[in-house]
Ligand SMILES: Nc1ncnc2c1ncn2[C@@H]1O[C@H](COP(=O)(O)OP(=O)(O)O)[C@@H](O)[C@H]1O
């Protein structure tokens with residue numbers, strides 16, 4: 141037993157607003173957690189919510205050096221807190237999906253001989269051909285999307301290969317834009333990483349490959365052969381395969397940590413680095429999703445995901461390779477107007493207080509007396525529409541709601557959308573369905589109550605809102621076990637299970653059944669108006 145509590149595994153998450161870490165011991169118990177907030181702890185980068193929204197409103201980037209500096213800061217913080225790095229057997233991690241990093245020619249050499257006496261951000265300040273990395277909130281690549289779909293034979297055909305039709309935030313379209321507008325920088329790029337494989341590269345002291353699961357969010361990888369698709373490569377940019385390197389299984393042990401971390405922080409020389417993946421795949425691992433469950437992540441973005449065996453890619457939603465099981469897949473739907481929209485309405489209607497926001501939810505009725513709100517502050521992903529739309533019980537568009545009605549309309553609207561879209565992908569709520577919630581807003585029980593009522597199913601949470609970090613700490617454990625043929629489920633069987641957070645209110649299905657239909661029709665109408673305007 142002592143050996144199990146002595147050993148330690150780390151999971152990092154480079155998400156939109158912060159860098160987080162979770163440490164677990166060999167018994168899979170959480171022993172340490174920490175984080176660095178980009179806006180608050182690194183104000184010199186002047187980000188808002190971890191990003192820069194450019195003047196055109198659709199280009200969204202983050203400074204790549206901010207992520208590097210956040211890692212310097214986080215590891216120093218852990219050291220100051222007395223964290224014992226010498227016990228770490230393996231690390232893994234995740235990153236916000238789709239974002240891309242452009243390593244400059246010569247950067248590999250720099251990575252291979254980092255001076256442990258200096259900070260990473262100072263050592264790597266000249267290592268990037270593009271300083272501002274495009275991130276998942278970007279929607280500036282409509283033109284590139286059109287041309288990629290056209291090149292492979294249409295949206296459905298692209299989905300049949302890569303798991304998704306062309307999406308503006310997906311990496312191929314971002315790369316095509318950089319190649320089109322900044323050819324010098326593209327030519328000066330030695331390696332293109334995702335945020336996840338970039339983070340793994342820092343630890344490895346060499347370029348880390350893209351894993352199959354996060355690689356599925358690029359519009360370039362064939363999710364069935366798990367190789368780059370030739371037609372997609374060709375339609376995106378020249379010499380792309382060599383700049384991407386070959387994709388790798390998410391369970392792969394990539395090597396050991398770079399001597400930089402051994403000398404500077406005292407990591408053991410044989411501490412393994414397991415492939416990093418996307419934050420949503422990381423969450424699937426952290427929640428130990430089972431077939432039949434539906435997971436709802438309420439982070440900066442809201443996402444819904446499912447474990448699936450037989451994928452049928454469609455033009456709505458995404459299919460990714462499964463991060464923990466080679467034979468399986470995961471379906472995902474992403475919403476851009478998640479926590480940041482809830483924060484805006486909280487500030488406008490609840491004096492900036494989550495407590496007041498919650499009490500408005502508690503004191504308003506299920507179904508909001510028939511009022512429905514659809515809030516797309518930024519161009520939404522599912523569906524691609526914009527604007528604030530409020531409807532009364534007769535589906536008549538109205539200009540405003542009272543504060544309390546506005547708060548409930550936002551939360552109900554967000555969850556009605558999730559159930560409507562999940563059902564369109566074929567998901568059915570059956571006896572025994574569990575909704576697993578995670579992400580920052582999953583700490584709010586009143587928000588979870590609305591989720592439970594709209595889905596008419598119990599909502600479970602895990603102890604930690606940071607399921608991506610935890611999942612990657614589990615993946616670090618599994619990476620070592622997988623080498624001996626052990627499955628993920630076996631490797632983490634001792635981990636604490638999800639806890640029941642809330643049950644649906646009696647009568648919920650009667651209230652939300654008709655609202656689901658109305659929501660779907662109203663959304664359809666908004667989308668039609670968007671297309672014709
Ligand atoms: N009590 C709360 N109620 C609702 N939302 C909350 C609460 N606490 C935190 N949040 C939301 O959680 C969000 C951060 O979630 P998180 O999953 O950590 O994001 P990310 O991983 O994308 O950085 C914040 O933007 C905030 O709006």
Ligand SMILES: O=C(CO)[C@@H](O)[C@H](O)COP(=O)(O)O
Pocket residue numbers: 155156157235236237238276309357418419420439440441442443472474
């Ligand atoms: O674009 C997607 C998924 O397709 C987003 O879910 C990003 O992966 C960002 O994640 P968070 O920082 O919101 O967790």
